[in-house]
Amino acid sequence: MIVLDENIHTLRVIQTIHNWYRGPVLSVTTLRPGTIIKDEAIPSLLLKVSQPTFVTINVTDFWRRTRPHPDYCVIAISLPKERVLEISDWLRRLFRLAAFNTKAARMGKIVRLATDRIEYYESDWIAQTVSWST
Numbered sequence: 001m002i003v004l005d006e007n008i009h010t011l012r013v014i015q016t017i018h019n020w021y022r023g024p025v026l027s028v029t030t031l032r033p034g035t036i037i038k039d040e041a042i043p044s045l046l047l048k049v050s051q052p053t054f055v056t057i058n059v060t061d062f063w064r065r066t067r068p069h070p071d072y073c074v075i076a077i078s079l080p081k082e083r084v085l086e087i088s089d090w091l092r093r094l095f096r097l098a099a100f101n102t103k104a105a106r107m108g109k110i111v112r113l114a115t116d117r118i119e120y121y122e123s124d125w126i127a128q129t130v131s132w133s134t
Contacts, residue, residue, distance in 0.1 A: 005056035016088035073106035
């Protein structure tokens with residue numbers, strides 16, 4: 001399951017992910033409808049569904065601020081709002097890498113995607129870096 005942050009959950013982004021991802025793709029707002037969802041509430045909402053991968057472009061509020069948990073993954077993509085349609089391509093490329101290609105491999109990781117690298121940390125909070133280019 002991929003859960004998109006409320007600032008990127010346009011129908012077009014959802015559809016482009018649906019074109020290649022077999023699981024559900026939904027907005028975080030569906031996890032708690034009719035309310036404003038603060039960033040600090042996201043981890044507890046993610047625990048209410050089965051092993052979600054949460055995707056956001058809000059890097060500053062999630063990278064190095066979110067506590068890793070074995071039942072979810074957070075992916076923060078360094079993209080401006082004007083480029084959200086690229087999210088699907090970035091995720092697809094990430095999910096081809098062995099460290100991220102299954103739900104089980106992703107769980108427990110907090111990931112930051114940038115144009116030249118992938119950074120991630122797990123329960124030890126030690127960041128690992130993998131080079132890549134978009």
